[in-house]
């Protein structure tokens with residue numbers, strides 16, 4: 001099937017049907033779906049781009065547009081409010097990669113805006129950046145769905161990560177940051193395929209397609225473990241990142257935790 005519209009449609013139809021079956025409220029009747037299948041747009045539309053390989057996109061904007069209508073995981077299509085593609089400077093020197101959007105991110109369409117995100121923002125500011133200077137993304141671009149009645153978040157499954165990873169890989173390829181910070185075990189596993197305990201991995205430089213990757217704890221870990229020693233470890237990792245980027249490190253930054261912890 002070479003027509004991208006037909007390809008996209010073929011991919012979208014199972015999701016639309018599932019949506020109709022699961023929720024019983026989608027306005028996609030059989031007649032309507034069949035009419036859609038027969039319809040030919042005057043020119044290929046962006047929404048259909050999700051059928052095209054992420055690797056084929058040459059810039060971030062069309063990649064984002066295609067990711068926003070991705071239907072690779074029908075169960076996530078049915079549960080998400082939106083796709084959280086990523087945010088920040090498309091030419092950033094530094095990129096943070098987390099796990100997956102939570103409820104706040106799903107609602108607002110932006111990564112790391114909930115409690116863990118607020119802590120990440122503080123770390124970014126303490127490094128001397130703003131959120132507009134750097135780029136923030138996740139291994140999974142949709143919020144992992146939750147069983148009805150359950151609160152909180154769940155870890156993405158291996159299948160979800162595998163389906164979503166091409167978006168992140170292309171995102172990284174187009175941004176070409178000078179360094180990446182992998183936040184937590186899911187980010188390291190998604191990017192590097194490593195499943196060693198975080199205690200062994202954090203503070204180490206790894207390599208992703210020749211881009212140095214610093215592994216550190218996820219900010220939500222710090223929210224649950226308020227000990228100064230764990231916060232200091234993350235800060236030490238961030239100092240290594242600043243050093244790697246050739247950024248000046250002030251005396252205040254060097255002694256941040258010695259002073260802040262008093």
Ligand code: URA
Nearest residue numbers: 098099100101111112
């Ligand atoms: N946790 C993540 O890993 N990513 C987000 O975007 C928010 C919370």
